[in-house]
Amino acid sequence: MKVNIFDVAKKSGMSIVTVSRVLNNAPTVREKNRQKVLDAIKELNYSPNSAARTLVRGKTGVIGLTITALNDTVFDGVVQSVLENLKLNGYVLAISIAHELGNESFDASNFLFHHDRVDGIIVLSTLQEEAYIADLERKKIPFVMIDSHSEHNNVPTINVDNYLGGYEATKHLIALGHKRIAHISGQYAFLSARQRKEGFTDAMIEAGLSPSMIIEGEFGTYCGHSIMQNWIAQGNQIPSAIFAADDMIALGVIRSLMEAGYNVPGDVSVIGYDDQSFANEVHPRLTTIRQPVGQVGEHAVKILMDLIQGKQTKNTKLQLKPELIFRESTAKYKGDIN
Structure with missing residues (x-):
């Protein structure tokens, strides 16, 4: 049986009005109540009707993500985390794979970079970031950079240290x-x-x-x-x-x-x-x-949602900590081998 908004309200213990406000990213909901609704949505695997939400919000209900390749399991993990967190916020994900070949020049404008197609963009590790930033700022599309390759002022970025x-x-x-x-x-x-x-x-x-x-x-x-x-x-x-x-x-x-x-x-x-x-x-x-791929995706979505709602400044910069994983390919020094 298909889960609806009434089921979410019952599961979370919140009113229909509160659930509706959470689905529409209203800033008036208390964070504790918002989390109860989001937890219920996740547990029930509830998917809001994106077409109806678009009419209510006057937005597309789509977030774009541009990436150079999907053959890297770290980037795959980031994309998966973004997807899961967008779902909790009632958004769907559209992916653009931009192939960057050596130093060859190409049109940096991406087919997703249009207000009538997306509400925001996540840019994941592109060497063409200067051109992307200029294009997105000119079109006034909210965006977040992940794994940037240069230092930028007034650009929301998430990097690992x-x-x-x-x-x-x-x-x-x-x-x-x-x-x-x-x-x-x-x-x-x-x-x-x-x-x-x-x-x-x-x-x-x-x-x-x-x-x-x-x-x-x-x-x-x-x-x-x-x-x-x-x-x-x-x-x-x-x-x-x-x-x-x-x-x-x-x-x-x-x-x-x-x-x-x-x-x-x-x-x-x-x-x-x-x-x-x-x-x-x-x-x-x-x-x-x-x-920390899960954290990267989670923070990217949080910052982008805040930008879309006007609650976040563009100079947000996060630097997450990596973790040493000690396995079998390193061992104590036993002396020179030659």
Whole structure:
């Protein structure tokens, strides 16, 4: 039997009027009562009639999200969190995948960027953010940036503290007794890559160690594999530990080491970043830095809802904390291997 607004009112213990106000994002509802209604909506899996809500609010009932790819489980997790939180607010999600190829220029205007199509936009990790910001501001569409690659004034942004993540990853290796620690970074075009490298550098200097073993790479398995292959082929002393800027790079590093007969973590410890879905399934299970994807999506929706209702300023900036996940690919230093 289809759940209706009366069922939500009964379940929450609130009046029909209060439930209706929550569904229409009215600012007059007490936060405690709003939460009771939202909890009842979630428990009953209630889906408001979007067409009826659009008539009441004079809005589309749709939030747009633009992303460059859906083959990243961290971004997938953010999108899923956004979807779930939008549902609680009675909105549906429309996704645009904008393929960004190298440095080629393209029209940054997105088909979702129109008032008659969406009530707001979530921009997830695009290298074309300057053009997107200009377009959205010109059209006066509320928006939130996730994983921005530059510092922006008066732009609502949600980022994970990548400096802290790089710092904690390196401190973890140092605490295990490693001194010859290398870092393979992502492309410096990404703010996250630059900040993770800065965290690595500061942690090394703080411990009295040299941060000289840094190679700029690219996010991806091929990068980690090829860089590690070259390192081994050159006959140089292999570092006892490697901080890879993402889990894909780490996976490539581990594969190259194992192909050359090295044991991970017996000979070389490897730590990644992101906690992709495969990190707990590969052998050895990957030590990594977990991004709080659920929190990212939740905060993005909250800020955007407030912007749409005129309750939030544009200079909102959130920086969420990552988490070290200690698994099997890192271990105590056992001495130089060559």
